[in-house]
Amino acid sequence: MMETNEFIELMKFKYKLNVIRTYIRYKNRVLFDLNKDVFFKAATFLYKELNFRFIIATGRDNDKTYEIVYHFSNDQTGLITNLRINIPKNKPEIESLTSLFVAADWIEREMHELLGITFLNHPNMKSLLSGENWKEGVHPYKLESRQAKKP
Amino acid sequence: MPEKTIIPVGPYHPLQEEPELFKLYCDGEIVTDIEWETGYNHRGIEKINESKTFEQVFFVVERICGICSTSHPFAYANAMEEIAHVTVPDRAKYIRSIVGELERIHSHLLWVGLAGHFIGYNTVFMWAWKYREPVLDLFEIITGNRNSYAMFKIGGVRRDIEEKDFSTILTILDGLKPKAEMLMNAVIDDPVIHMRTKGKGILTRQDIIDFCAVGPTARASGVDIDIRRDDPYAAYPLVNWKVIVAAEGDIFAKAVVRFLEIFESISIIEQCIEKMRKEKPGDIEVKVKNIPEGDGSGRAEAPRGEVFHYVKSDGSNAPVRHKIRAPSYVNVATFKKSCVGQTITDATLALAAVDPCYCCTERMASVYDARTRNKILDGTGLIRMSQEQTRLIQGRKSKVEGQRSKVEGRRSKVEGRRSKE
Numbered sequence: 385m386m387e388t389n390e391f392i393e394l395m396k397f398k399y400k401l402n403v404i405r406t407y408i409r410y411k412n413r414v415l416f417d418l419n420k421d422v423f424f425k426a427a428t429f430l431y432k433e434l435n436f437r438f439i440i441a442t443g444r445d446n447d448k449t450y451e452i453v454y455h456f457s458n459d460q461t462g463l464i465t466n467l468r469i470n471i472p473k474n475k476p477e478i479e480s481l482t483s484l485f486v487a488a489d490w491i492e493r494e495m496h497e498l499l500g501i502t503f504l505n506h507p508n509m510k511s512l513l514s515g516e517n518w519k520e521g522v523h524p525y526k527l528e529s530r531q532a533k534k535p
Numbered sequence: 536m537p538e539k540t541i542i543p544v545g546p547y548h549p550l551q552e553e554p555e556l557f558k559l560y561c562d563g564e565i566v567t568d569i570e571w572e573t574g575y576n577h578r579g580i581e582k583i584n585e586s587k588t589f590e591q592v593f594f595v596v597e598r599i600c601g602i603c604s605t606s607h608p609f610a611y612a613n614a615m616e617e618i619a620h621v622t623v624p625d626r627a628k629y630i631r632s633i634v635g636e637l638e639r640i641h642s643h644l645l646w647v648g649l650a651g652h653f654i655g656y657n658t659v660f661m662w663a664w665k666y667r668e669p670v671l672d673l674f675e676i677i678t679g680n681r682n683s684y685a686m687f688k689i690g691g692v693r694r695d696i697e698e699k700d701f702s703t704i705l706t707i708l709d710g711l712k713p714k715a716e717m718l719m720n721a722v723i724d725d726p727v728i729h730m731r732t733k734g735k736g737i738l739t740r741q742d743i744i745d746f747c748a749v750g751p752t753a754r755a756s757g758v759d760i761d762i763r764r765d766d767p768y769a770a771y772p773l774v775n776w777k778v779i780v781a782a783e784g785d786i787f788a789k790a791v792v793r794f795l796e797i798f799e800s801i802s803i804i805e806q807c808i809e810k811m812r813k814e815k816p817g818d819i820e821v822k823v824k825n826i827p828e829g830d831g832s833g834r835a836e837a838p839r840g841e842v843f844h845y846v847k848s849d850g851s852n853a854p855v856r857h858k859i860r861a862p863s864y865v866n867v868a869t870f871k872k873s874c875v876g877q878t879i880t881d882a883t884l885a886l887a888a889v890d891p892c893y894c895c896t897e898r899m900a901s902v903y904d905a906r907t908r909n910k911i912l913d914g915t916g917l918i919r920m921s922q923e924q925t926r927l928i929q930g931r932k933s934k935v936e937g938q939r940s941k942v943e944g945r946r947s948k949v950e951g952r953r954s955k956e
Binding site for chain 2: 412413415437438439440442444453455457459460461462464466485486487489490491512513514515524525
């Protein structure tokens with residue numbers, strides 16, 4: 385059983401240069417700011433070697449970039465690890481996690497639909513929620529599509 | 536040679552309470568692939584919450600699901616208390632756990648009833664729903680509502696349980712115990728239910744890990760996860776209870792896990808009431824004035840599995856982003872494993888075994904001919920098929936065969952007439 389601090393040191397050691405910031409939250413919650421290029425390695429490490437369970441990912445448009453927070457859970461210690469990745473708006477692309485676990489399938493399709501982020505190497509990049517007649521290129525969770533609707 | 540057929544289950548189907556479309560690809564009677572379409576029930580709740588204050592969000596998330604209507608406020612309260620660094624008073628913890636466990640009892644009984652109906656045992660359906668009724672009455676006594684209880688708030692609960700209500704709660708639960716036991720024994724000892732559910736729709740341990748499935752679905756496949764124990768919240772660390780795990784991973788194991796969980800829930804409520812009696816009545820909430828900037832992840836074990844809420848606050852009075860992950864979102868995806876290779880009648884059961892909830896994620900059924908796109912079977916037809924399968928096993932084959940020979944007799948008559956002409 386690993387303590388939270390030990391875990392953070394391990395993550396920092398493993399990705400020495402690339403962990404931008406670490407936050408320890410109330411109780412056992414950790415948030416890592418990661419660079420886009422190491423995120424797939426970090427997710428593989430969490431899932432394959434430390435047996436973390438993937439909970440879900442949150443996508444958000446924070447005006448400057450697209451921000452995705454991947455939530456992982458360690459069911460032995462109750463630790464939730466959040467990996468935060470910022471994706472530039474001019475090139476919204478990120479590696480898909482479907483090659484690691486099937487559970488990433490739906491949420492990546494949802495984020496593609498709502499925010500327009502492309503997930504590379506995803507086997508089935510169809511939209512999850514909207515119907516067939518939904519206009520292409522309209523992503524309801526983008527900031528600009530919200531502002532456009534205001535009178 | 537059998538024709539390949541697509542069987543759409545959804546979007547509106549009496550088997551399932553809510554809309555979602557499953558397309559079962561069948562080769563003869565065997566399901567070879569499954570596809571789904573979701574979104575029929577998408578209400579944009581995450582988006583709505585961004586325009587509500589933190590207090591108002593409770594009432595919105597409570598309406599995500601009618602069955603587990605307390606697990607979403609539970610997880611949301613956990614997330615908010617994490618942002619605000621609040622510790623809830625003990626009495627509020629006990630009340631929260633009591634409401635949470637009562638919900639588990641009524642939700643599992645509801646599932647048992649529906650599963651009985653799909654198999655064709657309508658007595659099980661009637662009984663399970665009859666015994667569920669007093670639990671709903673308890674909700675009315677404790678919260679004032681039979682559904683959508685509006686009990687939770689940031690820092691505590693809205694209503695206290697009075698001393699005089701304790702005995703009523705205990706009496707009703709005592710009455711429920713022998714009834715649930717009788718129902719469980721009736722289901723577990725029934726040879727026909729064994730034939731319909733044992734070895735059907737199996738999910739292995741590895742499948743659960745791949746699909747990241749949660750709740751009774753995972754626990755029936757030997758994956759020992761329960762948020763109440765793993766990431767303790769409310770009064771769960773203060774009472775004694777155990778996590779029910781089964782190894783087989785089939786539909787029968789899921790039923791057993793749910794039954795045994797009902798008894799654990801009753802025990803948890805009894806212990807909570809005992810502790811509340813010992814401690815004098817105290818505060819049921821902590822006043823929270825401001826929600827600081829930050830983010831919180833709250834979890835709660837709903838009857839169907841882990842509910843996850845992620846809230847991001849910027850220091851104002853409304854969330855900037857609120858992400859909700861309901862247990863069915865990951866459990867429904869396991870159909871790809873549990874239904875493929877089964878017959879259509881067993882696949883109907885495998886779909887129900889997960890206890891899918893689509894207000895949380897998003898359902899109907901009909902059979903189409905793959906080539907002509909004509910409807911062959913509809914939803915009621917599918918249930919009828921599943922119920923007939925049970926009747927066949929029950930040894931009423933002779934009756935069915937009798938009917939068949941009648942049909943054949945008629946056919947030969949018609950042919951005889953034709954040849955005469």
